[in-house]
Amino acid sequence: MSSPGGGDERRVGRGGPPAGAAEPADVVVVGSGAAGGMAAYALTRAGARVILLEAGRSYDPLAETPMFNRAFEAPLRAAPTPDKPFGFYDATVEAGWDLSGEPYEARPGSEFRWFRARMLGGRTNHWGRVSLRYADHDFRGRSADGLGADWPFGYAELEPYYDRVERLIGVFGSRDGLEDAPDSPPGVLLPPPEPRAFERLLMRGGAKLGRPVVANHAAVLTLGRNGRSPCCYATPCVRGCSLAANFQSTTVLLPPALATGRLRIRSRAMATELDLAADGRARGVRFVDRLTGRTGYVPGRAVVVAAGAMESVRLLLNSRGPGAPDGVGGGSGWLGRGVMDSTGSNLWAQVPALEDLPAYNEEGVSYPHVYLPWWGLGEQRAGRLPFARGYHVEFVGGRPEPSAETFDDAFDRALGPSMGVGLKRDARRYFGSFIRLASRGEMLARPENRVEVSPDVRDRWGVPVPVFDVRWSEQELEQTRHAQRSMAELVEAAGGRVVVPPPADPARAILQPGAVIHEVGGARASKDPEAGVCDGFGRVRGAPNVYLVDGAVFPSSAHKNPTLTILAFAWRACEDLLRRSRDGHPA
């Protein structure tokens, strides 16, 4: 079954499309998250006919989001469990670090946590919406300090796409004139929401230290746009949004793509390999139906790979042909190399001035309204810091709806042995007075941090699984040491105290690779064909009609959350694909 177009799935030899296969789509897009959704949007609106394969089930935030449901209506009061690692109401389907029948491995001595969600729209349904632009120095790190790799283009090339993406999806924020955080043109960003009380204390503390705490940039509407409602400041974005007030591929990219009439979505379709002709071009994509296990095939004139960085690299590694013995784009030796995640560490603080405040609504957009951009560029360039690349700090606090997460280790420590009537008094006193500070930093690209496919371990459909080998280096540990110290300084400047004693060893403070869920790299873009898997438009070397457009292409992973850059890259890449198609290259 499942061949769009007729007949069954008899194949013409292993490497051929099924007999009687339909007229190929212009483009087969693998994945429906940020990159895949953007590809579907850009391609269909330019006239291309697209078939999109999504591994997970179809999902509709407008119908499915539990917007106003309360914690007490959910099992375990919506506490996180292995079935729903970020809480019952999290907008995830079949998501987690361990998916049944879909294992992965890490080389001994290394750890890697790989978070996947299987749903239309992927992780854009539940992501943190932080949308920060890379600056020019983020694209040209190697030119500055000799470490890692430059991107094959700079800020000037991607800037118009950042502008377009921010206009399309709606991002709030402010123009701050900070070197590490390039400003959007006037009128592009939406007005940021009012900082909460704890955020104002952080702003004041940051100002005392000469480290400006400024408006967050987040993909949440504070004004209506494109028929979407602005935020109503009442429900957690992590549940998704029935108002389409935040950015999800499912509410912002796929509907206009579908409206062109040129997009067909085949969900529950997990791509297993690209079907390659002898000359290395892709003819189509093989997939397996995740519900029935039956295999299918979609022919296409071009293929856009957007399955999510590590899944995309896995797909390319598992697609071999006579011209691609090491996988699609494997010729340079860079396929699988240079895997990165953001560094992350936490610090828990408590602010006595925030105790016993009168009750009032502090919910806001549910995500942070402010953040601390990297302020140390000058010191780094002067060689005064023991690490080469920066980090920013995010803050979680205030008084969201009480949940299992409210009564965490920090709250427990503040309570001491409190019980009885005193416990009730203390619970009221301390609620809302905690801040969790979270650093998010750049991990340097190193070729030895890699992903391969296992020669013997396969998923439940027989497809080889990834084997990761990703380790922090002294760079990331020194950066984390600095972050832990600077976050404690900010806490003090804001009038607070650190409440969970931080580990002295940064190796115990830094989160595991993969835990921040910003994994990128593994198929880096490059100018030199010998130095990367694809060019600056994601066009894969050796497979001229295959474009890779998600985080796999990142040659470096700046501390800025990757999604905004993925969206911009994917849009620009698809325009190259379209240009080549129009010029007569059946890209």
Added chain:
Amino acid sequence: MATRRDALHWFLRALAATGAAAASDADARLAGAGPPGARSPPPSAGEGYGRDPDLLHPSRPWPLRLDEAELREAAALADALLPADGTSPAASALGVHDFLNEWISAPYPVQVADRGLLNEGLERFRRELGVPRLSDAPAERVAAALAAAAAAEPGSPPETFFRRLRRVCLIGYYTSDVGAAEIGWRGGEPMASFPPPPAEVLKRLGLA
């Protein structure tokens, strides 16, 4: 050769033939990205709510483990931790003991571990207080036993029991409607714009 339109019609019919509402998955609807696809099959009983539970109509699929006598003991403990005070009811009035039952009956590792802790803790307290059931002891003695556990060596079994029990009871109490208002939460109210903190708060914080 089949036309493109024929091919797509065949595609949709073929998907419909797979059952499981898969036909809807390829259906292109303008309102959203299509209707929700069929959920993954729920897990068998005793395995949790699975990876794709119905978020709009949640249910707890695992059987509850505490019997009536144990529930009364759980209520005695919860009320000792969170008694009635001038403004809010005792924990048992808000069903915290039932929530404790839900929690320790769940099949996930954290909850299974807490089940063990609760069983050990109950046995230890019954012995200490010399009663077959904690609900037989006067409330002040239960409270005294808990206070002693709170003051025990950090990381010791009684102190660990106290902290875990307290945490679960706090969750049960303050996620209730009454509890959430009591602790100072205001929210869940749609608004057109998000205001700055009240003037009195800004003044108190020296931010006015």
